[in-house]
Amino acid sequence: MAAATATGLTDPDVDRGRAFIGLDEPIPLAAGRAGRYINLDNAATTPPLRAVADAVQQALLCYGSVHRGAGYKARMSTAAYESARTAVGAFVGADPATHTVIFVKNTTEAINKLANRLPMPAGAVVLTTMLEHHSNDLPWRRRASVVRVRCTPDGQLDEDDFDRQLAGHAGRIALVAVSAASNVTGLVQPIHRLARKAHAVGAPIFVDAAQLVAHRRLDIRKQDDPEHIDFVAFSGHKMYAPFGTGVLIGPRTTFRSGAPDAVGGGTVHTVSEDDVTWADVPDREEAGTPNAIGAIALAAAARTLSAWGFEALAAHETALAAYARARVGAVPGATIYGEPVRGAAPDRVGVVPFNLATADHALVAAVLGYEAGIGVRNGCFCAQLYVAHLLGLPRDPTAHVRVTGALRPGMVRISLGAYNTRDEVDAAVEVISHIANGRLTGRYRRTSDEEYAPF
Numbered sequence: 001m002a003a004a005t006a007t008g009l010t011d012p013d014v015d016r017g018r019a020f021i022g023l024d025e026p027i028p029l030a031a032g033r034a035g036r037y038i039n040l041d042n043a044a045t046t047p048p049l050r051a052v053a054d055a056v057q058q059a060l061l062c063y064g065s066v067h068r069g070a071g072y073k074a075r076m077s078t079a080a081y082e083s084a085r086t087a088v089g090a091f092v093g094a095d096p097a098t099h100t101v102i103f104v105k106n107t108t109e110a111i112n113k114l115a116n117r118l119p120m121p122a123g124a125v126v127l128t129t130m131l132e133h134h135s136n137d138l139p140w141r142r143r144a145s146v147v148r149v150r151c152t153p154d155g156q157l158d159e160d161d162f163d164r165q166l167a168g169h170a171g172r173i174a175l176v177a178v179s180a181a182s183n184v185t186g187l188v189q190p191i192h193r194l195a196r197k198a199h200a201v202g203a204p205i206f207v208d209a210a211q212l213v214a215h216r217r218l219d220i221r222k223q224d225d226p227e228h229i230d231f232v233a234f235s236g237h238k239m240y241a242p243f244g245t246g247v248l249i250g251p252r253t254t255f256r257s258g259a260p261d262a263v264g265g266g267t268v269h270t271v272s273e274d275d276v277t278w279a280d281v282p283d284r285e286e287a288g289t290p291n292a293i294g295a296i297a298l299a300a301a302a303r304t305l306s307a308w309g310f311e312a313l314a315a316h317e318t319a320l321a322a323y324a325r326a327r328v329g330a331v332p333g334a335t336i337y338g339e340p341v342r343g344a345a346p347d348r349v350g351v352v353p354f355n356l357a358t359a360d361h362a363l364v365a366a367v368l369g370y371e372a373g374i375g376v377r378n379g380c381f382c383a384q385l386y387v388a389h390l391l392g393l394p395r396d397p398t399a400h401v402r403v404t405g406a407l408r409p410g411m412v413r414i415s416l417g418a419y420n421t422r423d424e425v426d427a428a429v430e431v432i433s434h435i436a437n438g439r440l441t442g443r444y445r446r447t448s449d450e451e452y453a454p455f
């Protein structure tokens with residue numbers, strides 16, 4: 001594998017300006033200045049790949065109804081949509097003989113669908129963790145008792161507690177639902193080891209791979225492998241494809257039983273006045289006309305990432321994240337969260353959550369955004385339980401916000417992608433150091449419980 005280049009990508013043939021769109025677009029900054037946008041918010045949304053835009057452009061030339069026409073463009077669009085489905089399944093090693101690939105609008109919709117479709121007998125437990133995004137917690141609450149595996153004080157998954165909870169609830173666990181990588185600390189979970197343990201007590205496992213698939217190879221493995229992943233979901237907009245498409249992959253048998261959660265056009269085989277027979281999977285799970293262009297975009301991103309190779313991507317991002325962690329950690333008064341107090345450095349995707357002693361998270365994000373054109377995220381990142389734990393707050397960190405109107409507790413998050421460079425990290429650290437040293441240039445007012453804007 002070629003050595004890392006100044007472009008930020010490890011393949012010298014893949015120059016960042018050629019591989020991505022819009023990275024160096026000029027943007028307006030505070031006080032009438034202009035600058036270049038630096039995106040250090042990849043855990044939220046990634047910029048699009050040029051290969052994705054090209055695939056979309058190509059598909060638009062032959063754009064027609066999907067699954068509903070004998071016309072040439074309808075047939076071409078249907079073929080492109082189904083070929084996207086095959087490519088996305090192959091991207092995570094799904095076996096087409098056993099698994100179905102269902103296109104949805106994002107990871108959140110995928111998890112809600114699974115929560116609606118998975119049989120949950122009375123008294124069923126979903127075993128999840130304290131590290132989850134709300135999207136991998138709230139949907140389960142509607143259908144089952146949710147039991148959350150604890151974190152260690154330094155924010156790692158407490159696998160001893162996982163084992164205890166698994167044993168304690170064995171026989172009632174309808175599903176183990178874990179994220180593959182945290183959107184707060186980037187910690188990568190040992191999903192295959194957890195899968196083996198879940199299967200040993202007869203429980204299937206769902207993996208929320210929203211934060212993993214753009215950064216590490218995910219292979220869900222064959223169903224006869226004790227470490228296989230039963231269900232997986234992810235979103236296109238976190239893997240260099242645009243918004244609007246996600247995917248849920250799981251055993252065909254699960255989705256063949258019972259009725260679909262959303263019904264209407266495309267989901268049926270026959271309809272009489274008082275009866276209906278459902279179409280086969282995946283059609284019965286994709287009510288209405290699908291977002292074929294979104295699926296084609298997601299597949300193009302998957303193909304590009306696979307072609308670049310995850311070893312190269314992970315090597316680049318791990319080195320850059322270590323650099324960012326060291327540089328931010330050296331800023332006076334900075335605290336980085338999720339750092340292990342002992343043991344070897346855990347596997348992490350490129351997420352660096354931090355706070356400064358002298359300025360709250362909303363102000364740091366506002367100054368970076370308005371004055372330096374650097375996009376980061378601040379707040380609780382839709383993971384309030386985990387953020388509260390890392391901050392050492394009570395279980396409901398927003399209770400006092402609701403009562404007092406105080407700023408919502410939170411953190412600043414730098415999150416890195418394949419194209420980011422040390423120069424971009426340096427630019428952010430320079431601004432963060434200025435803030436830490438009290439050298440603010442602009443004046444800011446609070447506009448919500450987690451945002452500031454310039455006066």
Ligand SMILES: Cc1ncc(COP(=O)(O)O)c(C=O)c1O
Nearest residue numbers: 106107108133135183210211235
């Ligand atoms: C770990 C994780 N799961 C789920 C989601 C939800 O993804 P989406 O907003 O695409 O549904 C996110 C989004 O940040 C996430 O980070």
